[in-house]
Amino acid sequence: MFGVDPFLLSLIGTVLLATFVPCHGAGVEVFHWLAIIVIGIMFFLQGARLSRSAVVDGLTAWRLHILILCCTFILFPLLGLGFHAAFPGLLQNDVWLGVLFLCCLPSTVQSSIAFTSIAGGNTSAAVCAATASNIFGIFITPVLVGLILARHGAQDSNGLDIVFQLLLPFIAGQLLQPWIGNWARRHKKLLSLTDRSSILVVVYAAFSDAVMQGLWHKLPLSELGMIAVVDFILLAIVLIVTALTCRLAGLPFRDEVAVIFCGSKKTLASGVPMANVLFPAASVGIIVLPLMIFHQIQLFICAILARRFAEVTKRRAAAGAALSEE
Known part of the structure; x- marks a missing residue:
């Protein structure tokens, strides 16, 4: 739990490969279309894997989810915008856009559920919340990013790209879910490997382009450290705010963990x-x-929290058992 995520090592290896052996010439066009194809496949499989009942639960179990969605799509973006307004010169403009983009993204699914389970929290609520976050994120994230790009005078994305590469594949997967959903869930590990391979293709294509544009000449090592500091502060503030809000709202401890x-x-x-x-x-x-740096920081910090919460859960269960015996 405290080690480096193997997938992160794969990402680092892919970045190094793109740094020393970037694709160029005809390879750029090949990887451009390959990235488009694998992104479509990935979102199609996401739609196919989500059972209709999970989607309905994720959309209708609103009381717990409102707080999570507000943290994901309101608190994070406001913090990102606040940091940028307060310290505009701390990071380069494209790096700040990366931080703001990170703040607009939905929650994870697997690690959110895994850490909630380890901590003895409300796992079923975590499943629904993570599902809802990802469903809403497909629609909300592009809108938030578009607002941020407009605010910072950056080039906005083509709305048709979002529709054809993200929304339509996901909807197609959902429509075919009654026929291929069971197959997709039975081969979850294989499809997870496919998803990760797709991400590596996109990362290689992206960093190849960035390297050819002089990425490592523009980005000093000190800025990587500053990105980690900003990511850590963002995560710490959100963790504190969510914990305090749950206690003020009087949520049960298991729901608080989720x-x-x-x-x-x-x-x-x-x-x-x-x-x-x-x-x-x-x-x-x-x-x-x-985002890549935040990924490892969140895994490390949440692994520590999950173990501590698990100890609290055990103590509460023991105390409850003692009271029942009396």
């Missing part, structure tokens, strides 16, 4: 493909850097 883990996460799996669709090719490599 809110903390689902509300503080940001998805790398959907984030990298979304960046490839939403931003110009030359900017994608640098824009996803804050």
Whole structure:
């Protein structure tokens, strides 16, 4: 739980490959279309894997989810905008766009559920909340990113790209879910490997383009450290705010755990493909850097919290058992 995520190692290896052996010439066009294809397949499979009941539960179990969605799509973006307004010169403009893009993304699914389960939290609520976050994120994230791009005078993405590469594949997967859903869930591990391979293709294409544009000459090592600091502060503030809000709202501890883990996460799996669709090719490599760093920080910090929450859950269960015996 405390080690480096193997997938992060794969991402680092892909970045190094793009740094020393970037695609160029005819290869650029090949990887451009390959990235478009794998993104479509990935969102199609996401739609196919989500059972109709999970989608309905994710959309209708609103009381717990409102708080999580507010953390994901309101608190995070406001913090990102606040940091940028307060410290505009702290990071380069494209890096700041990457931080703001990170703030607009939906929550993760697998790690949110896993950490909630380890901590003894409300796992079923985490499943619904993470599902709802990802469903809404397909629609909300492009809108939020568009507002931010307009605010900062950056080039907006083509709305048709969002429709054809993200929305239509997801909807097609949902429509075919009654026929292929069971197959997709039975081969979850294989499809997860396919998803991760798709992300590596997109990362390689993005960083190849960025490297050819002089990425590592523009981005000093000190800025990578500053990105990590900004990511850590963002995560810490959201964790504190979610915990305090849950206690003020009087939520049960198990629900509090679900809110903390689902509300503080940001998805790398959907984030990298979304960046490839939403931003110009030359900017994608640098824009996803804050997300890649945030990914490892959130896994490390939440692993520590999950173990501590698990101890609290055990103590509460023991105390409850003692009271029942009396």
